Amino acid sequence: MRYVKPVARLILRPLRRCLVLLAAAKTWLLRTDLPRWKRVSKQPPPWDERNRLLAALVPPGAAVLDLGCGAQTLRVHLKPGCHYQPCDIIPSSPDVIHCDFNSGNYPVLNRKYDFVVCSGVFEYTREPVRFIHEIKEYGRVLLLSFNPRRPAESLVGRFALGWVNHLSQDQIEGLFSDNGLVWRLVRRKPVPPAGDELIYELRRGDAQVVRK
Numbered sequence: 001m002r003y004v005k006p007v008a009r010l011i012l013r014p015l016r017r018c019l020v021l022l023a024a025a026k027t028w029l030l031r032t033d034l035p036r037w038k039r040v041s042k043q044p045p046p047w048d049e050r051n052r053l054l055a056a057l058v059p060p061g062a063a064v065l066d067l068g069c070g071a072q073t074l075r076v077h078l079k080p081g082c083h084y085q086p087c088d089i090i091p092s093s094p095d096v097i098h099c100d101f102n103s104g105n106y107p108v109l110n111r112k113y114d115f116v117v118c119s120g121v122f123e124y125t126r127e128p129v130r131f132i133h134e135i136k137e138y139g140r141v142l143l144l145s146f147n148p149r150r151p152a153e154s155l156v157g158r159f160a161l162g163w164v165n166h167l168s169q170d171q172i173e174g175l176f177s178d179n180g181l182v183w184r185l186v187r188r189k190p191v192p193p194a195g196d197e198l199i200y201e202l203r204r205g206d207a208q209v210v211r212k
Helices: 004-029 034-040 048-056 073-077 128-135 155-160 169-178
Strands: 063-067 083-088 113-118 139-146 182-191 195-203
Touching: 048 073, 048 139, 048 195, 063 073, 073 083, 128 169, 169 182, 169 195
Parallel strands: 063 083, 063 113, 113 139
Antiparallel strands: 139 195, 182 195
């Protein structure tokens, strides 16, 4: 019996590696993983605590555009009087505005919103420069989460998670500045083994930059 565990580890290690490589290859080949987003649209996500935090940054009565809304759990965490507008590639309800960022399909809106929320979306956008350039026009304040690439982090591992852009923290903050956005880092949360999840508040103006 003492040989069973070492042998099992020898078998499982390459098997796990193969599964990671297969997941990475799937992300590489698929422009957008529609089956994944269909699943996300049908049930509350395990990252709903992040939506709760983002909703806490939105005051009562604000107009909110939720890009990549999924199951729309952000809606239930918003304060009273907020107007909520979902936007996603999957129509989880009749009022969802269609978008498909990886195909260049950005919605044309007939109004600007007080807050634009991007919760767990940015990692999955293949053209991050265009994404920021487009969505900054949708509202006054952007709330955005992102898991930046760490030094020497494996691209295979990020692809296996479904992530298709690999900006570092300095690169994403430079992208904000290049687009005339003043950024504030609201939260840094360790998310093993993926690194840190960052939440930013972005707006135009001469606000002070705060980095935690």
